[in-house]
Amino acid sequence: MGDLSKKIFSVVHYVANKVQQPAVVLLYHRVTNLQQDPQELSVTPAHFDSHLAHLAADYHVLDADQFLYHVKNKKPFPERSVFVTFDDGYADNYLEALPLLTRHQVPALFYITTSKINTAFELWWDDLERVLLTGNGLPAALTLNINGQRREYGTSTLTAIRETYYALQQELRFCKPAVIDAAMEQLYEWSGKPATGRASHRLMTWEEVKAMGSAAYATIGCHTHRHPAVGMLTYEEQYTEIGMSKEILEGVLSQPQVHFSYPFGGRKFLGIKRYYNADSIKACKALGLQLVCANYHGQVHSWSNPYALPRILVRDWPMDVFRRQLQQFFKY
Ligand SMILES: [Zn+2]
Known part of the structure; x- marks a missing residue:
């Protein structure tokens, strides 16, 4: 962000937070040690451990039901509310993130892209x-x-x-x-390389998704079947992509799915709504989804649109950076 947009952002925060305490939704993708991470989407287990210790000590972390209740009923959030989410469905979410969440008693919502679950193929x-x-x-x-x-x-x-x-x-x-x-x-x-991928980059198996779905500190949500930028699709294609992940997860978990996040999820790219648009929201509503996260910087208030909530993309931040990044939303 440029200096001017930072200033405007601060003023908007200041005014909104005077009216009502915000909630902040964190977006993680992976918790593991990788040899290289050109998309910068992985957080090391050591950093994640410190993030969770900080959240448990200094913030009110809501679980998926509590967060949904506040957004759906437009109820103000408790002070210093944070909601933790993960996108995509990597195996490390189950193998490395869940044990740490459980240890710190911090709940999180995991959005799953279904097409490559239980396969040897990478995203x-x-x-x-x-x-x-x-x-x-x-x-x-x-x-x-x-x-x-x-x-x-x-x-x-x-x-x-x-x-x-x-x-x-x-x-x-x-x-x-x-x-x-x-x-x-x-x-x-x-x-000359095979289509099958690396074990380090696989998604969860169905057994892992099921274990995740019944774990005390995890809730499952949908993230489309094949992870397209849904804003590039027709309404019918969007409905099918989103609906397929919902139907598959409901079949495996035997429970209704009400959570969804848009793949990529930015508001606009070069001025065009490529990641999600009015048809995406319409499809989500038609499919009975109740809480939908996007991926643009911002905070959530009780008046926020439950079909396009902002999230903070968490990088592999050391503790002091993580603390500062969160504090900026709660300092007023
Ligand atoms: Zn994704």
């Missing part, structure tokens, strides 16, 4: 990293057919490979799932 952005940024011996140039368009990328130097990786991350996230799958197939063939 496409991890797969892109595996193909381009691990090992060596790639051909010196890459030609891809993306949605009928011929695209060329440099891969002759490490710098060129990294640039190609970031360019494809950006480009593929606004493509429909079939286009992403087709691009990945070409990448496997081009690189």
